[in-house]
Amino acid sequence: MVKEKPDLSFWQIWNMCFGFLGIQFGFALQNANVSRIFQTLGAEMDTIPLLWIAGPVTGLIVQPIVGHFSDKTWTRLGRRRPYFLYGAMVTSLALIAMPNSGALWMAAGMLWIMDAAINVSMEPFRAFVGDNLPKRQQAKGYAMQSFFIGIGAVVASMLPWILAKFGVSNEAPAGSIPDTVRYAFYAGAAVLFAAVGWTVYRSREYSPQQLAEFEAQQHGERHQSVRRVAAEYRRSAFGWLTPGALATAVIYLWGWDPQLYILSIALMAFGLIQFYVAQRRAGNNGDNGVTTVMDDLFAMPTAMKQLAVVQFFSWFALFAMWIYTTAAVTGVHFGSSDPSSAAYNEGANWVGVLFAAYNGFSALAAMVIPVMVRHWGLRKAHLVNLLLGAAGLASFMVISDPTLLLVAMVGVGFAWASILSLPYAMLAGCLPAAKMGVYMGIFNFFIVIPQLLAASVLGLILRMGFDNQPIYALGIGAVSLVIAGFAALRVSQNGATVAQRASAS
Numbered sequence: 001m002v003k004e005k006p007d008l009s010f011w012q013i014w015n016m017c018f019g020f021l022g023i024q025f026g027f028a029l030q031n032a033n034v035s036r037i038f039q040t041l042g043a044e045m046d047t048i049p050l051l052w053i054a055g056p057v058t059g060l061i062v063q064p065i066v067g068h069f070s071d072k073t074w075t076r077l078g079r080r081r082p083y084f085l086y087g088a089m090v091t092s093l094a095l096i097a098m099p100n101s102g103a104l105w106m107a108a109g110m111l112w113i114m115d116a117a118i119n120v121s122m123e124p125f126r127a128f129v130g131d132n133l134p135k136r137q138q139a140k141g142y143a144m145q146s147f148f149i150g151i152g153a154v155v156a157s158m159l160p161w162i163l164a165k166f167g168v169s170n171e172a173p174a175g176s177i178p179d180t181v182r183y184a185f186y187a188g189a190a191v192l193f194a195a196v197g198w199t200v201y202r203s204r205e206y207s208p209q210q211l212a213e214f215e216a217q218q219h220g221e222r223h224q225s226v227r228r229v230a231a232e233y234r235r236s237a238f239g240w241l242t243p244g245a246l247a248t249a250v251i252y253l254w255g256w257d258p259q260l261y262i263l264s265i266a267l268m269a270f271g272l273i274q275f276y277v278a279q280r281r282a283g284n285n286g287d288n289g290v291t292t293v294m295d296d297l298f299a300m301p302t303a304m305k306q307l308a309v310v311q312f313f314s315w316f317a318l319f320a321m322w323i324y325t326t327a328a329v330t331g332v333h334f335g336s337s338d339p340s341s342a343a344y345n346e347g348a349n350w351v352g353v354l355f356a357a358y359n360g361f362s363a364l365a366a367m368v369i370p371v372m373v374r375h376w377g378l379r380k381a382h383l384v385n386l387l388l389g390a391a392g393l394a395s396f397m398v399i400s401d402p403t404l405l406l407v408a409m410v411g412v413g414f415a416w417a418s419i420l421s422l423p424y425a426m427l428a429g430c431l432p433a434a435k436m437g438v439y440m441g442i443f444n445f446f447i448v449i450p451q452l453l454a455a456s457v458l459g460l461i462l463r464m465g466f467d468n469q470p471i472y473a474l475g476i477g478a479v480s481l482v483i484a485g486f487a488a489l490r491v492s493q494n495g496a497t498v499a500q501r502a503s504a505s
Helices: 010-040 045-051 054-072 081-100 104-132 135-165 179-202 208-219 230-254 258-282 289-298 302-333 342-376 378-397 402-427 433-443 445-465 471-488 493-504
Strands: none
Touching: 010 045, 010 081, 010 104, 010 135, 010 179, 010 302, 010 342, 045 104, 054 104, 054 289, 054 433, 054 445, 081 104, 081 179, 104 135, 104 433, 135 179, 135 342, 135 402, 230 258, 258 289, 258 445, 289 433, 302 342, 302 378, 302 402, 302 433, 302 445, 302 471, 342 378, 342 402, 378 402, 378 471, 433 445, 445 471
């Protein structure tokens, strides 16, 4: 009886990854246009990071929960595909509604809904590769996902600019969203649902029993979770609750920036979750999704803990870029901060082109990165790519011609492609099949936490230290990428060695 996963053909891998084109189409429309929508509806510059916390907060909550339940799901549609399909349906509806928001609070609410639905679809896609492909093909699967991420993001980011070239109105009265943005979001809804639907229709999955057999063949035994006792959770809970409560009191009493509440409340929330687990475990009430996710969080593989630092600084930089590039380019390179002006909207469309460019360069970089890995190894290749990204972001502060910003996007594209693939490659071989979904969700914590930090402190840093000039947020992002690159050199060799062998085969 065959106990090893068979290799899949190129077109089978293509079909199972094609849905990522649609997901990234929606994600790229959001990244390139949400700040523009918020400003158009009257948001002040220093409140935009706070409005952007929808993405990280929903990811923090939704991804591990979806990962946990998708690990345990088995229906006629399979294990992961139900989440692809239903998440895509809600995301498509949110994409249609978002540019029709009549007020800032409506746009912010739709961003929460859109992000939650995108996370429901997106999280199981990473586990989907681990489920369906043998170790020797997983690097190819993640590379295919990166390719579709690049293609989807290129088209989506450029879409308002393309529509303007075809005569669609790029201006609107104060407080209204231009037609170029609205029609781009409508197109995104159709592309997202069609692409995800293709993957759901054309892909198949192994049953939980088959996956258990594959893992038993590879590891000799099934993965067993490590259960922390109630006392451990209780001590840890007070260790998070106390500083969170003190920080909240200080922010309130001293009248500090309200955005800092994001951090203090997050500390308390993590402490309260652990206190809940401690109480449940002390009462012998059995495990549920929350207790299981918390046990798995504290039992992470060593390589995953080390990669947490790399991910933290990488995604802090990316969030800074996504939030502030529109304001930086329109204000510095196009000379306007008025969302109703022609210059501002021309600059905002150019940001869409720049975002399309870095995603296009990332698709090309995905072909070069395997060569870099073969010559330098995973860790050094990731360092080089992140340094290229840092150079790209820093160059925004010295380049005056907006056309030349396309050159800066080459470095950003290499960093983006590397961030989307090499950290996952470093984890190859470390994650048990039965926990693939939940650990991919937990890994998202280290993408979400830096975004929450950026949302809470970037506006304050710019206001206090840089005269509220958004261009300096890109410089801060450059420094963050440098730190992430050198942190990659500290990642355990074991996980990297396994992944490198898989990449080379």
